[in-house]
Amino acid sequence: MTVQKVREILEKNGRLSTPVTDLADDSDLYNAGLTSLATVGLMLALEDEFNIEIPDSMLGRKTFSSIQSIVDVVEQLTQKA
């Protein structure tokens, strides 16, 4: 469920050079063309969609490095809410 939504958001906001459908959950998103500017759009869209606020301590390169790591963070934050 979360994975599917994250994939949709990534497709819209990630500006990747590889189509999201070609990526595995653990594929490296930076290798797929994710830039830091695109990360901003991605973060804002994730926060909007899931109604969360990602704290500074989780805002780092690793969080956005794969679909799985994004899902992990989103699930951690939605469970808290």
Next chain:
Amino acid sequence: MEHTNQAGMSKESFEKLLEEVHKIGEEIMRPNARDVDANARFPQESIDAIKKLKLMGAYIPTELGGLGLNITQLARVCEALGQYCGSTAMIFAMHQIQVACAVNHGLSNEHFKNYLKKVASDSRLLASATTEMGIGGDLRQSICAVEQNGDSFTLTKNAPVISYGKQADDLFITSRRTPDSPANDQVHVVVSKEDYELEPSMAWDTMGFRGTCSEGFLVKSKGHIKQIIPAPFADILSQSMHPTSHILWGSLWLGIATDSVNMARAFVRDMMKKNPNAPQTAALRLAEVHSVLQLMRENVHGCAEHYQQLLSENNAEALDTFSFSVKINNLKISSSSLIIDIVSKSLLICGIAGYRNDTKYSLSRHLRDAYGASLMVNNDRIMNHNATLLHMHRGD
């Protein structure tokens, strides 16, 4: 992070070491600094003196034969060296940045343990080849790639700048992991001078930091795959190279700024002796610049202590956050701007004596070095980066 060597040297031993550093500064570095600068030559005698103090292995753990300084102590050494010769201090800092990458990310590997032992025992000089022709200054992209063949590899890189490339014993080269890897899937490779050739491509005739001899070269190297640092370069950069660079650079710039204020202070004192009834304008300017120097010093020291704290906690998550990157970028932007401000204010105090090249108050080299600080990794690039990262910052 595999090793974070933050216990450091005992306070007493370190104070003694720092005294020795100031001694070689006064006796060897300062007397040669003008010639190094005028002829854009490598500061051989200063580096030899540094080697005699075993400082090439300053950041290498004692169990591997190094001095085992922590990052704040290493920063203090850079600050001290910067007071005597900016080029020597910059060479020392760049060497230590490579050491830090190998210490923090290579020690799980027997090869790098032995390698660091050799760096400490033989005082090997380590240089860096990160920027690449066709990419510009973006460290997170490479064109060149490791070409593996069995257990060995070849790597050719067209580097527009390799500081002291000709004098170095080893090169730390960034490169794509394989010829099929995307530009940002990078590794950090260490090759020794027996295994590389350098074809000079660009000279180094610059305004400042002239003794760093940062010429351009086409590097053709080979080696064994164990010479590739195990961690991805992205981790090495965010956890070690980025913070260490800006802390050590900031420290040596602080040293240059400190020396210029010391000269201004000596000038004001001399003036008072000659004419006690002279107007106090220069003294007022000294009071002003002294407060700016304190601002710079506290900022550099504070960032070094913060980094040391995170290292001693082995807190890779915190080091990888955007907020830590922003902080380190801010250190670079502010210290590289403040050094210009401080040296310029010192020049106003020393007046024509500071403007001349042939007085003991000459600030020509300091001012020219100072302008390099905002250009080596251009501040505009860093501010653009922070402009993006700040969208993802919750506030302090």
